[in-house]
Amino acid sequence: MTEPASFDPSCPLPIPEYPQILLAHGGGGRLMHDLLETVIFPAFSNPVLDPRHDSAILDLGGVRVAFTTDGYVVRPLFFPGGDIGSLAVNGTVNDLAMAGARPRYLSAALIIEEGFAMETLARVVGSMRMAAETAGVLLATGDTKVVDRGKGDGIYIATAGLGIIEHSLTIAPQSVQPGDAILLSGDIGRHGMAIMAVREGLAFESAIESDCAPLFGLVQTLLDAGTAVHCLRDCTRGGLASALIEIAETARLELRIREQAVPVREDVQGACEILGFDPLYVANEGRCVCFVPAAEADRALSILRGHPLGTDACRIGEVMEGRPGQLLMQSRIGTWRIVDRLSGEQLPRIC
């Protein structure tokens, strides 16, 4: 195995300061990271928010509860494999699942544009209902606001989720250990490419469908088998690469993955090449990485593969002590490179 080349971590890139919000500030890359680090986190710093996991973990009268929120502004509202309604449910229940919490309740705040078709609203709401039933959560509370024509984009949905942690593990970036194996639950890039194909009017032989799905069932098979899961993260905005970089930074460890081990479907790879995207950064809505002790990796992998959402699960890399906060990837020809955050915007309005 070729060793990664050395580099100088004391030489950060100059980070420009922007006086205005850019689309890229919502894209899951470097600008979003900067926005959070310079404006959002400093304002709200507290022991619950600071661990920066997908969900906050709360002690409510002795019960361990996971709490999370996401806004959904995807464009177009309907795409192969899902719509803003199913996305708003699955995205939030997945953030709970990534804390190892069983999703129980959702809230939904709808911000609707004047002139939006009532029939379309009924479709979106029906889709939320079906997704909630599939994920086993109840829509407990909601709100509806209407904004002037031209001031929304059909509909935006913000959901918040509550889940219960029924085990004693601490599933979080802070639990990742050197030596852990990195498992990926399936092929990547489908959600982002499904959206982009619609937006760009691309017609492929077969439509690329979003992988949008609720992941707690998959997580539960690992937990039920007593797997010592250290960390879980779904590979949404910013894709697999951004998810792993965030974990590397929070855990202050080095992550290494092998490009060849990361499954990308042929049609997705083709669409990425046509549109100039790197599948590593393309959003998924039903894929996650799992960090488990190396000794448990083979067993965990076969458990994942036994679940319908994990049939293509694979081991893509491991955790090292080497360079804290870095993600390194070995290419198909054996060379290593540092995988960094995208600085700009690859895919706006993807979720």
Add this chain to the structure above:
Amino acid sequence: MTEPASFDPSCPLPIPEYPQILLAHGGGGRLMHDLLETVIFPAFSNPVLDPRHDSAILDLGGVRVAFTTDGYVVRPLFFPGGDIGSLAVNGTVNDLAMAGARPRYLSAALIIEEGFAMETLARVVGSMRMAAETAGVLLATGDTKVVDRGKGDGIYIATAGLGIIEHSLTIAPQSVQPGDAILLSGDIGRHGMAIMAVREGLAFESAIESDCAPLFGLVQTLLDAGTAVHCLRDCTRGGLASALIEIAETARLELRIREQAVPVREDVQGACEILGFDPLYVANEGRCVCFVPAAEADRALSILRGHPLGTDACRIGEVMEGRPGQLLMQSRIGTWRIVDRLSGEQLPRIC
């Protein structure tokens, strides 16, 4: 006392069906009610949502938890007495307080328009932080999305809140009893008129400031004194009238109030007259009604008046068995009338 005139409840108004969303569907009046009853509630019907209280009450492993959400789309973003940030915190903690729950945690999903000034974002976020500190809640989890220039309106914020119910009362419309006294925590109409004065460019001798404030402290004084609180409701979108009509309908009881007993500040009354608004329907963000047994009304009133947010509290009416679902008001000259939901839009984008 003049008795209310008789009427025929079996003759409902014809309700038009709209193929598209109108601004009035978000206004807290009849159209919003119709939207919820015909599209939203049927889709999500479940035992947690169906009580239609300001918060859902959940049993999380034996702990009684209140859970609520609201989207905030107020225009302008800054107004005398508050801004979208303080509103997004206080509005949601108040929905928890109205279930008698101590607000503990908030989530915040920000939907920001491309081109929004970073400095303004920092002000909004700072205001959320201060309001959260005042209300004693932690911002536990958040999300940031960016939408294209022209597709937002600066910033929309959706917050969800979690609170703990530390008493054994069931504070909900279903607990309202015939004979209950209706208390109001202070003067009405200030939030809506503060916003409208800015929008319309009206200059009054002294600026009308929003009453935007967190209400749990006020509620707590009642609970600490052992008051048998039956129901609480903040008088937000749709104002005092809409809040009382909702309770009358859910409790299937008749509510009676006296116009003369409802305090409206002179400048607010003047602004309402200039703009053609009825203060009964104007939004408040720091006012609530309390339903308590008649025997406890005087004591509850003096408790409310002892709190800075309740100095002008007053007894405005009582609950009757008569006409389920109706709100009746005695005018200053002694005649009675049915107070109905506004069918159209009095104040769009008020919260």
